[in-house]
Amino acid sequence: MPLTPSWLDSANSPDTDFPLNNLPYGVFSTDTLGSRCGVAIGNMILDVTTAEAQGIIDLTDEPLFELPFWNDLMEQGPAVWTALRNRLTALLAKGSKDQALLEPLLVPLADATLHMPFVVSEFTDFYAGRHHATNVGTMFRGPENALPPNWLHMPIGYNGRASSVVVSGTDIRRPWGQLKSPDHDTPAFLPSRRFDMELEMGAIVGMASDGPLTVDQAEAAIFGYVLLNDWSARDIQAWEYQPLGPFQAKATATSISPWIVTKAALEPFRVPTPKREVELLDHLKDTGPMLYDIDLTASLAPESKHATTITRTNYREMYYSAAQQLAHHSTSGCPMNVGDLLGSGTISGPTKPERGSLLELSWGGKEPITLDTGQTRTFLEDGDAVTLAGHAQGEGYRIGFGTCAGTIRPALKNPYKR
Structure with a gap:
């Protein structure tokens, strides 16, 4: 699919993340608004709330954009999702008769503060990238037992903290927690020393359900995608995770990018899931190309230093799609809510430069990586800034996600010390 030209020149640049083909949804404010x-378009944001208030966008009897989140639109379902995208495309397309109406509603991206784009109902994180799971399993169990026995049969996940x-x-903020050294019999309460990032994608559920979903029904229920960094305290995790899995190690924070890239914008970039080594059960079988060709990077910048790209990978490396994750999530009858967020799991490729976490890049801390500044890292240090970025490449345009960034700050003083 070629670029759809807009009357806004910056939206026609091959380097912008936000051409007319994209139209991602976010929440913003300025000094006066x-x-x-x-909606991001080129180097501007279209004020959709005001456009609706002025009657330029009129989709339903009740307003959808009075409140600063996109959940109200999600609840309307795919027909209204499509109607909004079509209306926005018509308003912003080259030759639109509504250009004069829209121009006063454009706000420079550079002048805006971006906020959470939706209310997160629940958060579930998966472990669905084969290269990542193989790397981690090899480190801790050896290459013969790298994957758990269930891994090739279902997407493993855990319920996180919305x-x-x-x-x-x-x-x-660097978290405190119980750390257990192999050299000591009892744990100590300390700030995490092995704090990590995880390069993931997040899928947003746009339709509620109350019972098992097929893969195709799950696919239809997904509203859009964001970049996701599931910050992880590896030393806290190593002590706590047996037998019930991650808990406090994953509860510090999960960062997402501020723009929801819709499924419709990503449609031209669908790719198949990998060849199956083991046939999946009926509720998980592939029904078509359910992944996307999205180039992903992670960079690390020490405090007051330039950034180094430490990872280059692609979302197509996932073993299970978001639709398969959602379908499996629903099998128990678990109700799924509008605004549920599903983390893909760390996205790693088959080679070292494609590994999506420092745990893998430094091989459990045994092989420090060297940054462009000459500094080395095994895990994150205070002041380090991690930035994720991603885009799907089209013919003369790109469908971008913006960035997902966070900076590590020192742990608070021990709140329990007497």
């Missing part, structure tokens, strides 16, 4: 819904999902740009 309170938090409101907006309350600690934050928008890009939010500082991340």
